[in-house]
Amino acid sequence: xxxxxxxxxxxxxxIAIFIGIFFAIIYIFFRLITKLSKKKYIEFICDVLFxxxxxxxxxxxxxxxxxxxxxxxxIFGELLGFVFFCVFLYSGVFSFLYRFFSRxxxxxxxxxxxxxxxxxxxxxxxxxSCKKLLKFxxxxxxxxxxxxx
Numbered sequence: 001x002x003x004x005x006x007x008x009x010x011x012x013x014x015i016a017i018f019i020g021i022f023f024a025i026i027y028i029f030f031r032l033i034t035k036l037s038k039k040k041y042i043e044f045i046c047d048v049l050f051x052x053x054x055x056x057x058x059x060x061x062x063x064x065x066x067x068x069x070x071x072x073x074x075i076f077g078e079l080l081g082f083v084f085f086c087v088f089l090y091s092g093v094f095s096f097l098y099r100f101f102s103r104x105x106x107x108x109x110x111x112x113x114x115x116x117x118x119x120x121x122x123x124x125x126x127x128x129s130c131k132k133l134l135k136f137x138x139x140x141x142x143x144x145x146x147x148x149x
Contacts, residue, residue: 012065013077019061020081023054027082028094032101 030050034043058078062068 009071009073012071013073015065016061016074016077017081017084019057020078020083021085022081023057023078024082024085024090025093026050026053028090028097031094032097035098036101036105 027050030046034046037043062070062074065071065074
């Protein structure tokens with residue numbers, strides 16, 4: 001059967017710790033999306049997408065590291081990395097990214113309001129111009145009709 005060496009297992013374990021940290025970072029991004037959107041169905045969609053993505057990455061990870069064999073030390077390493085990140089780094093990273101993306105969204109909302117205001121003013125101007133043009137056309141046709149009689 002397969003013979004595993006201790007060095008290989010130790011390196012796979014440390015790789016799994018970093019993979020667990022990577023999974024925690026992915027979790028932060030999905031959490032940011034749900035926190036910034038403030039809609040329940042977005043939270044459900046993000047949860048489903050997160051677990052599908054993690055499942056796919058986990059499958060690839062097991063294929064690469066252990067040739068598809070599920071090893072306990074790999075799962076333990078991932079959990080250890082995930083818990084380490086969540087306990088020591090989660091709140092700082094999450095609050096930083098939340099403020100960063102909130103500012104970006106605020107600025108894009110301001111730009112969106114400016115563009116919407118410009119488009120609204122342009123539309124109102126166009127409608128008023130069309131009304132004046134139609135009124136002028138109507139008056140012109142009325143005048144032409146009177147001159148024909």
